[in-house]
Amino acid sequence: MDEKIKNLILEKRRYGIKEKVNFFEKKQLKKDKPIQKIIGYIEMANVRIDLSKKVLIPRYETEELIYHAIEFIKKNNYKSVLDLCCGSGFIGIALKKEFDNIDIWQSDIDKNAIKQTKKNLKINNVKNKIIKSNMFEKIKNKKFDLLISNPPYLTKNEILSKSVLNFEPHHALFADNNGMFFYEIIEEKLSEILNKDGLVILEINPINVDWFKKRNYLIIKDINNKERFAFKKINQLQNN
Template identity: 25%
Template structure:
């Protein structure tokens, strides 16, 4: 925890905890530690606390999120990577690690957290990422850096045609919240994250259908598509992926409350 040149640091911390708790922050003590460590001084700390109390996601206030052991930059207006999605990355790392110089594509990449974490976990990866949101693309380019290329556009559209039939691992953390349920999300997500990163259409699977339909053209023989979904959508999602000609299976993490559908192109 950072110490400011003030005899009131402890009392200030206590006051911040009280303020955050009153604003509905469940982990007020942990958030206070993070804010104290991130602020350059009392004025910046006060401004950060004010933004958090106003409902801005903690990650947007800090400017970063912890994901797969990495500190990933997350700019205002960019989707915040969820801890449950670390399970998808673990599955992808296991698959990509079987192939030398695996070709990886991260669709709907947001901050680029998934592709960055996967590339950091392996020694040799050819990484490509896309997102339709300009703010997300700018953020992802900062995170991905020299690990790969980030393109702006809708799903596969901006990818180089030379990748067709060569992709070993296709990550697609698509939006899967049904349209009618978006308004039920916590204000942090509903107000401060782009709707395009949340709204998956009537049953939540509209974007997944588009990805699954096109995936076989981009996957290499034996390559896999990985998509996150909810437990209640898993059966329909697996049916959708299987209907595109991929061999589909569902994997679940009880610990992270995460559900991932993996579709593999036959050899």
């Protein structure tokens, strides 16, 4: 059996959907449409994320990022979170489902991401504050205990499959300055946007891990043993 059909059947089995692939779905597979987009949603980290708008498909690494954030929130009793570059809304919605008493803001520059996040908030029956903003531009007079982000971080030279290149927004994938453009903006803003003892946690491209180590971030590896998550507390910054 064709590998793509097999994968679609496996994904359907995961969600308890009838394990049949119809003519229309086969046509979509031929055009390299990702199986998650054919099914129309993903379920991870205790949320269902609709993917009907053109947004990035949440990845397993980001599910891991969420589980780390949950531990940090519990340990530090954090009460406010900014999910910057929210895309489908995955991170902020999963956190709100886990902690219904914390104040979560989610932002993205892309109107599709904003629409998708609003739709996913409804589907998951939770409420967060949503802001359409170019990075921090519209996030004014507000500080957070936790800043979490999975910004675009791929370099322009990255080799990607057709299914990614043709079906996911390029502005969600690639970043200038060797993939570091958005982290540079975040780093500049940390002392202003975070409360004292606040924490930043980021999903990163392992090839750029040294940039984070030099700036006092601690690194956590992902399940594939790649240096994927970087975090630090604001008081570490003030000690520098």
